[in-house]
Amino acid sequence: MNFFRYLVRRLLLIIPLLLGITIVAFIIANAVPADPINANLPQNALGNQELVDAFRKKWGLDKPLHEQYLTYLGNLLQGDMGTSIKTRKPIREDIARFLPATIELATLSALLGAGLGVGLGLVSAIWKDTLADYVARIVALIGVSFPVFLLGLVLLTIFYKELDIAAGPGRLDFKLRAPPTVTGMFTIDALLAGDWKTFNNALAHLVLPSTTLALYISGIISRITRSSLLEVLNKDYMRTARAKGLRERKVIGTHGMRNALIPVVTVIGLAYGNLLVGSILIESIFAYPGIGRYMFRASTSQDFPAIMGVSLLIAVIYVGVNFVVDIAYYFLDPRIRIA
Amino acid sequence: MSSISPITFSTPVSASPSLWRRLRYHLRRNPLVLAGAIIVALWLVIALQVPNIAPYQPLAQDLVNRKLTPNPTFLFGTDELGRDIFSRVLWGARITIPAGLAVITIGSALGVIIGAVAGYVGGVGDELLMRLTELFMAFPTIILAMAVTAALGPDIRNAVLALVVVWWPRYARVLRGLVLEVKAQEYVEAARSVGAGGGYILFRTILPNCIAPAVILATLDIGTAIIVFASLSFIGLGPDPSSPEWGRMVSIGIDFFDQWWMWLFPGLAIASLVMAFNFIGDGLRDILDPRLRGE
Numbered sequence: 001m002n003f004f005r006y007l008v009r010r011l012l013l014i015i016p017l018l019l020g021i022t023i024v025a026f027i028i029a030n031a032v033p034a035d036p037i038n039a040n041l042p043q044n045a046l047g048n049q050e051l052v053d054a055f056r057k058k059w060g061l062d063k064p065l066h067e068q069y070l071t072y073l074g075n076l077l078q079g080d081m082g083t084s085i086k087t088r089k090p091i092r093e094d095i096a097r098f099l100p101a102t103i104e105l106a107t108l109s110a111l112l113g114a115g116l117g118v119g120l121g122l123v124s125a126i127w128k129d130t131l132a133d134y135v136a137r138i139v140a141l142i143g144v145s146f147p148v149f150l151l152g153l154v155l156l157t158i159f160y161k162e163l164d165i166a167a168g169p170g171r172l173d174f175k176l177r178a179p180p181t182v183t184g185m186f187t188i189d190a191l192l193a194g195d196w197k198t199f200n201n202a203l204a205h206l207v208l209p210s211t212t213l214a215l216y217i218s219g220i221i222s223r224i225t226r227s228s229l230l231e232v233l234n235k236d237y238m239r240t241a242r243a244k245g246l247r248e249r250k251v252i253g254t255h256g257m258r259n260a261l262i263p264v265v266t267v268i269g270l271a272y273g274n275l276l277v278g279s280i281l282i283e284s285i286f287a288y289p290g291i292g293r294y295m296f297r298a299s300t301s302q303d304f305p306a307i308m309g310v311s312l313l314i315a316v317i318y319v320g321v322n323f324v325v326d327i328a329y330y331f332l333d334p335r336i337r338i339a
Numbered sequence: 340m341s342s343i344s345p346i347t348f349s350t351p352v353s354a355s356p357s358l359w360r361r362l363r364y365h366l367r368r369n370p371l372v373l374a375g376a377i378i379v380a381l382w383l384v385i386a387l388q389v390p391n392i393a394p395y396q397p398l399a400q401d402l403v404n405r406k407l408t409p410n411p412t413f414l415f416g417t418d419e420l421g422r423d424i425f426s427r428v429l430w431g432a433r434i435t436i437p438a439g440l441a442v443i444t445i446g447s448a449l450g451v452i453i454g455a456v457a458g459y460v461g462g463v464g465d466e467l468l469m470r471l472t473e474l475f476m477a478f479p480t481i482i483l484a485m486a487v488t489a490a491l492g493p494d495i496r497n498a499v500l501a502l503v504v505v506w507w508p509r510y511a512r513v514l515r516g517l518v519l520e521v522k523a524q525e526y527v528e529a530a531r532s533v534g535a536g537g538g539y540i541l542f543r544t545i546l547p548n549c550i551a552p553a554v555i556l557a558t559l560d561i562g563t564a565i566i567v568f569a570s571l572s573f574i575g576l577g578p579d580p581s582s583p584e585w586g587r588m589v590s591i592g593i594d595f596f597d598q599w600w601m602w603l604f605p606g607l608a609i610a611s612l613v614m615a616f617n618f619i620g621d622g623l624r625d626i627l628d629p630r631l632r633g634e
Contacts, residue, residue: 020474025486032490039490141621145614147566149573149589150606157599273479281570285593295485300575304489311486315478 002337003330010326014319021315026072029308036061039304042085081309086301091309094294099313100184101171102283102290106275108206109213113275114268117218121225121264126252128230136222143219152212152282159208167204169287176201209286213278217271224267229260262333269325273318365626375618382612386432395423397430397583406598416600418591424600427583428608434584435609438495439565442502446564447557449503450510455549457511458518459541469515472508480505481567488576495584498577502568510553517549524548558623562616569609585609 033039036059037052045051056062060071075081081091117140124136159166171186172178179189179198187206190199232238233256241255242248279292287293291310298306330336366373385392401421409416415424457468475483487501521527522545530544569586571577578584580591585605592602 016470017474017477020470021477024474024478024483028486028490032487141614141617145562145566145617146610147569147573147586147589147606147613149570149586149593150602150610153589153593153596153599153602153606156596161597273482277479277481277570281573296574299485299489302489302493307489308486311478311482314482318479319477 006330006336007327010323014323017319018316021312021319022073022076023069025308025312025315026069029304030059030061030065030068030072033304040082040085042088076312081312082305084298084303084306084309086298086303086306091306094306095291095309095313097184098289098291098294101186101288102276102279102292104185104187105206105209105213105283105288105290106272106279109210109217109275109278110268110272112210112214113217113271114221116214117221117268117271118225118264120218120222121229122257124222124226125229125233137226139215140219140222140226143215143217144223145219147281148212148216148278149281149285151215152209152285155208155212156285166208167201169285171205171288172198172201173205205288209282209288212282213275216278217274220271220274221264221267225260225264228263229256232256232260235259258332262329265325265328265332269322272321273314276314276317365622369622369625371618372622375615375622378611378615379619382432382436382615385429386436389429389433393423393426393429395426397427398422398581399426406595406601409600415604416598418588418598418601419595424588424604427588428585428604430583431585431588431605431608434495434578434582435565435569435586436612438499438568439561441499442506442564442568443557443561445499446503446506447510447553447560450507450512451514451546451550451553453507454511454514455518455541455546458515459522459537459545465515468511472511475505475508476512478505481570484567484571485574485576488571493576495578495582498568498571501576502564502571506564510556513556514549514553517552518545521545521548555623555627558616559620562613562620565616566609566613 029040030036037055038046041051041055058071059075060068063071079092081095083089084091084094087094120136120140124133124140127133155166156168160168167173176198179186179193179195179202182189182192186202187199190196190202233252238251238255241251246255276292279290280295281292282288283290283292284296291313295307295310297303298310399422401417401423403421404413404417405419405421407413407417407421413423413425415428418424418427453468453472457465457472483505484498484501487504488498491497491500518541527540527544530540535544568577569584569589572584572586573590575587575590577587580587585608588605589602589609592598592605595601
């Protein structure tokens, strides 16, 4: 199958999935709460008949359910996800403000986590049942067993409070001003402005939260890498590769990793979902003003429309990441190209 | 799976000592399984016996003794209202363990039934159920659970319910595949040819042959269920703030960052339990998955 056809086919599969997601979100938002008006409007607006009527009209609540869904979808396509009860701003604006910080954090964490996870898995599989294997497996086990919020608190206490070698909470030190906004990601914006001091500081503030998240996802990644590589190492073609006199590095690197990597890529896609969830759990700990902290505040204060908005956003990002994984398959797994 | 299986005569009486011996053999090779089992057993005893073990009531406030560091009287220190953290951590076992087990049991049972029915009926019904399953899998687990709990209103029962809603799809998928495989076996054909009804065939003939993998998957999953429940509770979508739920206690502890004992001990409680379940699950996987048993 050529790449273009593969791409189009994958894209077409996404459309029903995205529609399905909006249906699930719609059902949760409008059919599950006893009274959607109660759930979506702030307390003091409930007494105001005009506001209640306006809300009812905007979301078509006086119409039958399927028409309500179309209204909901229409509003959604215009980027309208309702108004946050807590911040009193349209959720779209809140998201636009907080999302870049989280993308910055999540991307760095994904790179660190994938590197660490694949590395640990490799060590563990190649030197199976040695001390290195045990150490790598224990690190992986901590990653999957420790709640990520505990990991964050412990790292912050050790490296910031006690040893004082890492930057603390927030995105920048208090005395520094945010770089002029282009992307909203401080490291990139600082680079664009040529401001090295701000860049270094922003990066320093990313170290602890991204290490926390990286440890958290490296557990799953290294476990899959290990078991996948162990399985591949037993295959006949590995013996063949050795028999024809290839160096061990080439045997593992080319013949082993290439085949072992396919399930690993799937898991990295899934782990990105964990990363988004992890950011909800740890951004508050690091006072990091991203979408995760926004979600945390929304859920602790029962800000229902904001919770729904962020859930929908995360589901869409997740679908997007898995789409990228599918595309990566095309290049990793030659069987797809032939099929 | 080969379509022609050799005829074997198995007698349950002779099977049990060899199973015992196999278990002993594997336990010796996998000491972590034993360690995990001991930790889990310890927590179960705590959960059952907590009124006799805990030195204080979980909600008893002592405003004179607030935020005390760990000391002989208050082993894990006290919180901002002077409640004994050691007692609260012990009482917490009564919330998190049953919640995690409930999610696993109900969620996997639901998934097993949905997957089995989908695999058995085939056709349009199968197609519909599987599309539904995919839809639920499009959300990262906890995100959907957050939305559902928020819609229902946060409390323990709703958190468990929400987790059940997001838990079944994996089981449905696995079971459907297994049922499809077993459906093609000759003994199913035999049951059908002697006139057994659809329900009988599915639940008495097919399902018993597919249930073991679901049970294994569920065992591997308990740790995850506990950690996800604690996370839901950490973000305020579980029991109310005064409750000695571990995740909730950590989340309140964030505001008292310097009083490290307020968040460290409940956090370690979660970690120890989840790690113990993961030890058991890992060992189980090593024992049952011959591909990974080593050269």
